[in-house]
Amino acid sequence: RRYDRLAAQVRAAFAREYVTSSGRVLGDAATTYALALQWSLLPAEAQRLHAGRRLADLVRTAGFRISTGFVGTPLMTDALTDAGEPELAYRLLLQTGCPSWLYAVTMGATTVWERWDSMLPDGSINPGEMTSFNHYALGAVADWLHRRVAGLAAAAPGYRRLLVRPVPGAALTSASARHLTPYGEAAVSWRRADGRLRLTVTVPVGAEAEVHVPGAAAGVEVRHGTHEWTVPDPYAHGPALAAEPTxxxxxxxxxxxxxxxxxxxxxxxxxxxxxxxxxxxxxxxxxxxxxxxxxxxxxxxxxxxxxxxxxxxxxx
Known part of the structure; x- marks a missing residue:
């Protein structure tokens, strides 16, 4: 009760000091909105909706390049996905211009760097003091890849219960993840081909899973074993554009x-x-x-x- 009260007080104080009634957060930066959204600091649904839209526009106008550091980066793709903008999360993930995760790959990286531009486009080393070439923090996007893209997450301690809710995107044709739980190996994979999406889920003995098949209205409960679903591919026909777009x-x-x-x-x-x-x-x-x-x-x-x-x- 004590910490519930403290959390409510902190949330109210944050909103009173830093958030407008419409959901604009002081600072107006991507990290600001990712933190406020993912840490439940916006008390009103209208504020959360507005903040999600604002975060999406900041991503667009940054040229779909990541603009956060150690604190905001682990939250960005989740914040966009929860705001109903998973395709923008994919655009961030697959960007190759600097700054981005794949910029480092285009420069030959096999590890995660401490800063987005530890190596400059001309191949020289960034002269700043903070220039490690083996650093974990910006690689936190892998957590989103496991839980949201592939769709394998824990719904109870020790993976006794799994939450399978993959978020396919137009840019990927397949994804998979597996984890050795105390009950055995749990795995999820999906593949898009020939206008169909095939989802495969493996639940170890002693565990159970809540599975949300893409396009289905509600989740289904399954126990141990391997389960498969085949549904229409929501991205089979490519992205559509309005007749008179903005x-x-x-x-x-x-x-x-x-x-x-x-x-x-x-x-x-x-x-x-x-x-x-x-x-x-x-x-x-x-x-x-x-x-x-x-x-x-x-x-x-x-x-x-x-x-x-x-x-x-x-x-x-």
Whole structure:
């Protein structure tokens, strides 16, 4: 009771001091929203919804690049998934531009670095003092990969009860995870192929599992053994784009967004992160205004060429 009261007091004090009634959190940074959402610091549902939307927009306007450090990084992909934006979590995961998890892989890394740019794009070592090439913290995304992407999580101490709730995405065709529990090996795997998604779950003897099959309205209870489900692949037909999309919707549609980024690069108007940052004030505007938004009405370098290249694109 004592700590329940203390938690409620801390939550109320945080919200009173740092959160607006609509859910804008002081600092307005990705880490700020990830912490507030995942640590249940926003008392009202409307605040949580607004904070989730704001976090998603910060990810978009950062060019789908991770912008957090040791505290925020372990929470980002969970916060986006819980906010109903799992595809943005995937966009963060699979980004190769710096900063990102896969940037290090493109630079030949076989370990997790202490900072996103421990090695600079030219191959030189970051001159800062904080430059370890074998550090655990930023690799905390693996926890989300196990629990949410593959879908294997503990629902009771010692994995006596499993929670299987995979979150497939359009960018992956398969995922799997396994864990040696005190009861034996538990495993989950899923694969997308030929318009179908196949989910396989192994529950050890003495344990049980609550399984949420993608697309199903409710979970099912299963006991030991190997269980399989085959359902329609929710991503079989690729992402859809509205007939008259907003700029936000274009950014959320990877094929359309890749066209915009390629056009900007060809015109010398910046890379993905710079283009995304320039669009920050215009996310709700119609996509027909992309050229004006990216060129400030024709006043940025390369504006004429970029406008011409964008005019040649069609959405959807």
């Amino acid at each position: 700029i936000r919707e274009v950014m959320d549609h990877p094929p359309a967004w890749d066209q915009v980024v390629a056009a900007a690069a060809a015109a010398g108007a910046g890379d993905e992160a710079q283009v995304a940052q320039r669009l920050r004030p215009y996310l709700d505007a119609p996509a027909t205004g992309l050229a004006d938004a990216l060129t400030a009405g024709g006043f940025v370098p390369g504006a004429a060429e970029l406008q011409a290249r964008l005019a040649g694109l069609s959405f959807p």
